[in-house]
Amino acid sequence: MLFYHLIDGFFLGGLYVTIALGLTLVFGVMNTVNLAQGEVLIGSAYLTYTLSSLTHLDPLLCLLLVAPIMFVIGYLVQRLLLNPLIPRGQETLLVATFGLLLVAETLFGLIYGNNTLSLSASYTLTGLNIFGDTVRTVYVIALVAALLLVVGTHLLLSYLPLGKAIRAAAEDPGAAASIGINVPLVYGITFGLAAAISAVGGTLIGLSFGFGPTTGSSWLLRSFTVIVLGGMGSLWGTLLGGLLIGVLEEVAASIVGPQFRDLIVFAFLVIVLIVRPEGFFGQRVGVAK
């Protein structure tokens, strides 16, 4: 029995990696905690919902359009709102992203109503047999997506000129600017990338769970738990952290009851923050390769 929960949790953890990766990138590069991460996720889910109900295409296929849209939104948010606030310190950025959270939450309610929606596809209700355990197909897709995204981001940061510019800007914005890197542009692209990656996570949330205008903050906390555990801003830490939280939540929920899922994750978040706020694995994007 426990073995099955371990497997379930492992694959659920894949989903958690996809939702936390955007937060990791934004924190690792800009040292900004995006309090609106939950709304980025849910907003992507809503976009996918609209697109797939208009075109009757598979939600994951819709990502081909949703991810670029989210990239543009993210880019604009960073360029127009967040970049000018960076010199004023982290508290100002917290307030600004908090304002975004409010506006987005209200817009969702205005446009889509307060009902819980979910995305549907041929594979939302099916399962795959893995080591004798039936795992939801969506979770398997999520784990594959998580691995692809982490490896892809790693390759981008390590080998492409853009990735090198991002790392330089993360490590020392002043020095990066002095060698001709357009730091505000790089920041904009980073936030855009983070939003596009979150589009994958958001769509997977929509496929696995219901979502409504106010579900964002619970996903923010989950994402945050993952990246705190993984070491704020570390790619590989996010991967390990996500998988670990998935396993932990699944196993603990099987012991104390599924209604305490949120309580388990939030309590775990607080415990990790207290015991080891710098996380357990890895270093920031800018420092690590």
Add this chain to the structure above:
Amino acid sequence: MKTQPASSDQLAPSVARRQPLRHLAPWLGWSVLGVLVLLAALGPLYLSAFDLVLAFTLFNYMTMAQSWNLLGGYGGQFSLGHSLFVGAGSYTIAVLLLHTGLPLLLDLVLSGLLAAALATLAALLLMRLREAYFSIGSLGLAMAALTWMLNWSFTGATSGLNLPPAATLDYSTLYYLALGLLVATTLTIVLLVRSPFGLRLMAIRDDQEAAAELGVNSFPVKLVTFAISAFFVGLAGGLIALNKLEIEPDSAFSMNWVITMIIITIIGGIATSTGPLVGAVVFFTLQQVLQNSQALSSLLTGLLLILIIRLAPEGLWPLALKLGRRLGEIFVSRFAHSKQAVTALGAQEAVGGRSRLGEG
């Protein structure tokens, strides 16, 4: 405080003339405040029952924003978890009224004290954390508490509790309780931030390492601040329960409470003692004007928050002060040309000088 040297530099020739303004401004401030308090104290004489309930809500907003501002503004600890203390206050008074025969006022004080005790516990857990870590940690605690309350059968789980009929108070009593709490909160916080304790608190906020080198031990200061802030929020939570008479976890522990506190404080002016009061009036007016469209009103407040943080991050009240001072200076320089108008000058300066008392 900090603006006076700057303006005297700019207006060196008129410094002597501006003296009466400096003497007048605080007195004018206190008299305006006195009139406002008197008007509020006589509220039930001229307000309808409906208005009394509105005022009750406004006072509670002010109290909660003021308390959040103590920790979030003066203390620099951006709490996202203050909803926990509203809920704790509401539930404490409900449980005490249902299960004990203690007098109502004592129940109310106990609801504040329980919130303060919870805050002390939370502080022991969270106070090592700074900036975003603290914010997220406090949000985590509040959400964990909400999930716990949704499942705790002693407090009725999801369906919550109904207060006993004996707890029903008339509108003017509720009004006076909320007003009294607001005055007590504001006085406590104004005195606190001007005391050596307040200076230590702000020193820690501005540079914890430097403060530590000067011998300021940050932990007890933050702990006490957190507890005081939660105490008043818990009392407000108790009052809210007395007004609603039915409480359930989703609304008592709702994120909306802390969202409201933060919006009000940022709009009005963070780390000022008048800002949260002004911000509450703005926020509450917006909410009332647009009460037919809840969504539009929260959209506008969200946008207002973003606009303010982008364009005038110090908030509306300091902005108004700056404008007032600018106007005052224009008047002064205009009247400086005609020297015979000294008496008129005094009057004009008094008008422009009203801005000064904002820091009070």
